[in-house]
Amino acid sequence: MAELMDYDEVLARFDPTLGLEVHVELNTATKMFCACDNSPGGEPNTKVCPVCLGLPGSLPVVNGRAVESAIRIGLALGCSIAPWSRFARKNYFYPDMTKDFQTSQYDEPICFDGHVDLLVDGQTYGIEIERVHMEEDAGKLTHAGASGRIQDADYSLVDYNRAGTPLMEIVTKPIGGLGAHTPDVGRAYLAHLRDLMVALGVSDARMEAGNLRCDVNISLAPKGATELGKRTETKNVNSLRAVEDALRYEIRRQGALLSAGGSVTQETRHWNEQGWTSPGRSKEQAEDYRYFPEPDLVPVAPSAAWIEELRATLPEPPAQRRARLQTQWGFTDLEMRDVVGTSGSLDLIDATVGAGASASSARKWWLGELARRANETDAELADLPITPAQVARVQALVDAGTLTDKLARSVFEGVLAGEGDPDAVVASRGLAVVSDDGALGEAVDAVIAAQPDVADKIRAGKVQAAGALIGAVMKAMRGQADAARVRELILERLA
Template sequence: MTTTTLPTYDEAIAGFEPVIGLETHVELGTNTKMFCGCPTDFGGEPNTRVCPVCLGLPGSLPVANKAAIEATIRIGLALNCSIATWCRFARKNYFYPDMPKNFQISQYDEPLCVDGYLDVEVDGKTVRIGIERVHLEEDTGKTLHVGGATGRIHGATESLVDYNRAGIPLVEIVTKPVPGTGALAPEVARAYVTELREVIRGLGVSDVRMEEGSLRCDVNTSLNRPGDEWGTRTETKNVNSLRSVERAVRTEIIRQSAVLEGGGRIVQETRHFSEETGDTRPGRSKETATDYRYFPEPDLVPLAPDPAWVESLRLALPEPPRDRRKRIQESWGLSDLDMQSVVNAGAVELIEETVAAGATAAAARKWWLGELARRANEAGIDLASVGATPAQVAELQTLVDSGKLNDKLARVVIEGVVAGEGSPTEVMEARGLAVVSDTGALTAAVDEAIAANPDVAAKVRDGKVAAAGALVGAVMKTTKGQADAKTVRELILERLGAS
């Protein structure tokens, strides 16, 4: 294979208009599965959360989960959709071992929610993303290929299937094609998924964790020359983080641009995004059949949500995240840019809860967007999963405010908290990190520093107070940073008769 040099993103996008579209799957956090009474919690020994229905045993029948239907309607309402007054489930037929019945109960031409929108903000501009449909279906099991080098089916000696996930309610949210975003397309894609996640989290219907797969995203991308018809799209799967959503669109734009500029043609296909390399590769088609032979699911009666009930759900919707953020931004006194960084970091709730736990907004923001965001980035995880709770961050700030910790020590305490060593106070005590405020011990360290640096001491005595910094540094070094720098400085000046 020849290696061609890919254009930069700016070069790639220069000659083209991108059109994007997103299909998002959200696992609902209902207590039980979509069509049976099995529990839905993540994890668990393989094939322990199964029954005749979700295993698709002969004779078993599905019964629709009302809580899942309600959650789907609430998502639809929050996305400004119309709610069907009558609709049916449909069978999507294809053979695959992680599908117990070799058909998936889904919705086809009669989705529960249609024709809505979600407004997102990118670069200070509001972009309206059209929502084509929101429908309800059941999740599949998980296949694990054992014995191969790649974890893929090729070369594997055994394939194992875990049906714990089979039958978990899954909501699919499909956007209309989004044209006109230009070079901002990758950011718009990310902003949409971020906002969607906020909306769904606000509804309390899913934990929307991309790393656990409770929110999964497929990204459609096409390019066309300005003025031309839309180009052929590719569908990128395996996009498992917000960052990857943006990268996947960017990568696909660069790749497609190179193909088109080289006189090639885009093939309509499914591509897999690689978190490691950031590129996309053609996916092996999961199903051999391309004709799903959809037909109305005869085992289930049609859904006919009572309009009065739907209206009551609409009235009970929480404040939209966007409105809420505006309100919060004002109360925290943040600039648009600062608020944007909070949102991008997924830190709105975290900061809000930290403030509720007693910290100031500024302090809460500092910790979450500073030290904790850095750690989350390094670990490649969501901020919420970083290992510190809002209550712990508030506690940490209390320790700083009371002088027990300085900034530097507080960062070390965070390390311990994140490592699971306990609360900030416990970590501080266990690691012996408290600020040394015992002046007796400090005086000895100061005297030692003065004795070790006679030249500097002489300068300070001569009135060059600024030179004291070197002595403060020496003291901080011997106390391993546990002294309060201000107290040390005062002591030095006092001993040298310069205060």
């Protein structure tokens, strides 16, 4: 572990500049350059063909849907779409690349010069997008050896199922002026991209599955300096929390180095899940990738008409959507801020309302019970194994009187534990409110018989004494009764 400086002290002396490169795996049916199945997983080397295996004589053909997705991503990020762009070959030898070059885009990307506004803690931050380009993923290496790590492996094994999966690389321009908010804004940007990919329907955007991968660039310059400092590029930053932590860590590490009169090595670093970065390949020995235009593919030249057609398919811009939903849902500004401040909750509440729940109940569950459970496991709301439809169903059961709020919480617990959908959990855990008047009536009669003095008081008109009897009945029913109905039954009998 490197020497670290106090975060606030670093920020008092230095201005950080942030840059993010995000790789998004598209969820197209087929790969970028061949008609192989692009769905994740599968038995090793079963989703391959001569093209993605790089066999002699094979040739690539561009997946039209992937180009559409790239253009839609670009438009959603406010980019210009290049009227003419090309693929290039990035030449380097590595056993996970079947052709020993990656087909990518170089100096002619399909989308460029975008802009995104992020709302973080009520403050708006503008992020400039440098480019969005198309490329292909590589195969998957596993390292054979005691540790499973590359450094001390005896040999490696390659599965090429993932080779050729369409990848979109989204690169920001250097983002300065964020000061102490740099980590939060970095995290918010990635959350925004993730939500946007889902809204566009172009990627499953599951970070834990590697659908969204982030490289984090950060440099420090003395306050007021005009030149940027030497930057590090941290790879393998694969959760929202990791982005924030990696940025904070690198800011503190670089701050310590610079303050001690040292300098930052421009290099690639690796994020370790334990919470620190370690050096990778040094940038001084940068590879010579020998880019040149891919001669096996022809230029991509989207017509203005096609671009407009794709623009029409874009989801509503986030700010506009937030305003519309707040009006529809009748939330106060304060309530809405909670929603916007909880990553993913806007979409989840919207979907829950779409599944039939009221906005206030949807908000209550997602920001209450479910947010609490997500926090417990350090997960994102969207990653909880429960769907908006299931939440709406639980609320429907509450509205129908089948569940109390307390019982509903048990149902959520069951669903999250993988016990099935709400109805199944209600059945298997026996959670439904007893609405059978026969069984309830028997319990009421038994309590009245057991406490004749209290019954007499009620008969005499002291209705408030009913509380004691209600409590006894609820206890007898182990909570699975509707207290209001119990009260009704008691008063009926003692009228």
